[in-house]
Amino acid sequence: MSRSTADSASSVPLPTPKERRRLREALALSEEEVADAMGVTRATVRSWETGRSAPRGRKREAYAKLLGTPGPTDLVRPEAEPPAEPRAQAQEHSQQPQASASASASGNVRPRAAVKRAAKPPRAPSPAPAISPGPARKGPSKPPERLRPVAAEAPAEPAALAEPAAPAGPAQPPALTPEEAFDALYAYAAPGLVHQTYLLTGRRRLSREAVESAFHHAWQRWPEVAVDADPVGWVRATAYEYALSPWHRFRRAHRHPDAPPTEANRRALLGALLELPPSYRRTVLLYDGLGLDLPETAAETEASTPAAANRLLHARAVLGRRIPELAEPEALHRCLSALVAEAPTPTLLPARAVRAGSERRTRGWTRAVLGVTAALIVVTGFTAATAPTRYIPVNAPGEAVDGVPVRGGPQKLGPEDLELRDKLRAEPNPGPERLVPAVG
Known part of the structure; x- marks a missing residue:
């Protein structure tokens, strides 16, 4: 090639x-x-x-x-194209x-x-559990157009000085610097994400910490996040993963949830949500709370579409048993959407402080890695310099060892044993007489 x-x-x-x-x-x-x-x-x-x-x-x-x-090659249009089919006929093709x-x-x-x-004819998709139709779902959540500042109108030039302009297209807003784009994304998405993570965990301090950590990662990978089709979804997934991590249960500050709200309806719904497993809680919040469709919910939770459907059905059943008024999917969707849309403004750090914290954390990790690497290099060099070039056997001097048993062998004969031995040697053999050769 x-x-x-x-x-x-x-x-x-x-x-x-x-x-x-x-x-x-x-x-x-x-x-x-x-x-x-x-x-x-x-x-x-x-x-x-x-x-x-x-x-x-x-x-x-x-x-x-x-x-x-x-x-x-498909983007190049041929010189002669066949006439376009009517829209109704084109929609019939699968x-x-x-x-x-x-x-x-x-x-x-x-x-x-x-x-x-x-x-072969078109095959039906893999069977997923039937989910009752609810309100129309919105598309992927993207930062609205208000994140881009409106360009200031330039003063009109005199007709004599103005050049003959070509037919201009729609006015393009000026490009934002990375800092301005990050600050706009933070100002738009951070308050809502803090409220959403609070609904997932029931801990306000943990929710603020999760959102700040997510934006730290977003600033570290800003070239990747800036070109993402859904930057809010990128930060949301990172914040949810941090907030639902099981390691927080070992921290004393995040071991128990905060005090429930005073309103009876909100207290009941938040308690029912916290009783669900984290994956089911996240699925029902994305689908019924934020209005994502089922494939997008499954992709964000890193599950298959049938698995996400089963989680959603189980979560709806549990919430319906706890709160009978929310047994219908439409009622649950309206209640969760209203609860997510509240998004009370929390006390958050300014975007500039978040960017500074991200850069400070990056510098700290870089210095730690460089320090550990330098320490390993020094230890390795010291070991290589002081290690002997050949093996020198160690001859240990002899030492007295106590507790060793006496040397083995026949025991010493006693008086009775000596007497018996002499007797046997003195008396003749009582057996048959032996032939003794005569010496001639």
């Missing part, structure tokens, strides 16, 4: 990790089928869908075509044959499997 071909294959745009999973489930493909078509393992496909890694080279181009994303045809066009996808998949 030439260098230009490799570069073009590596520059193929891919959807976000959540969108990759949603497209795969929309095409009714399992992880095993995608792994078999791409020639990789199931763990690799799962890492692609969770964002831990991304395909490269030809596999990236084949993966984009399998999901239906246009590659570099997505399964398109995915099969695009997968067979790739170089790394197995043609036999693609042909079989295109020949």
Whole structure:
């Protein structure tokens, strides 16, 4: 493969990790089928869908075509295009044959499997537990447009000095510096995330600590977070993971939850939420509280869609038994949405202090790693300098050892034994007479 071909294959745009999973489930493909078509393992496909890694080279181009994303060659429009079909007729086509045809066009996808998949009728997705229809779900939560400052209008130039301008498109806001973008994201998302983590843990101090830690990580990885399609979701997932960590139970300050609220309804709902397992609590908050759809909830909790559906059903059943007024999914959704939307303004550190704390923590860890590395180098050098070049045996001097038993052997004969021995030697042998040769 030439260098230009490799570069073009590596520059193929891919959807976000959540969108990759949603497209795969929309095409009714399992992880095993995608792994078999791409020639990789199931763990690799799962890492692609969770964002831990991304395909490269030809596999990236084949993966984009399998999901239906246009590659570099598909972006070039031919000179003569057939007339577009009516929208009603285009909607009748299912997505399964398109995915099969695009997968067979790739170089790394197995043609036999693609042909079989295109020949058979579209398969229904893996059976998931039926969830009662609730209110319409919103799309992925993204920072609103108010995060971008409105550009100040420039004074109009005189007609004589103004150059003939080409037809201008929509006005583009000026680019934000990394500090300004981070401060805007922090001011918009931090109060709500603190309230959400409080609903998950019941501990206000832990919720503020989790959100500050999440924004510390976000500032350390700001080039990655800045280009993410859902930066609020990135910070939210990090804060939830920190807040629901089981290691906090060993800390005295976070061992017991705070005092419940005074309102009876909020106290009952918060108590019922805290009785759920952490994964079920997180699933019902994302789905019924924040309004994410089921595939997005499953992707954020790193679970399969059927597993997320089972967790949601179990959480609804438990909450319905504890609070009969919330037995209906619509009532639970309205109550959780109102509780999440309250988002009381907590006392948070300013964004500048959070950025400074993140940089200070990074410098501390860097210095600690450099110190440990330098100590290991010094110890290794000292050992190599003082170690002997040859083995010198140690000859220990002889020492008296006590407690050793006497040397073994026959015991000393007593008086009776000596008398018996003399008697046996003196008396003749009572046996038959022996032939004694005569000396001639």
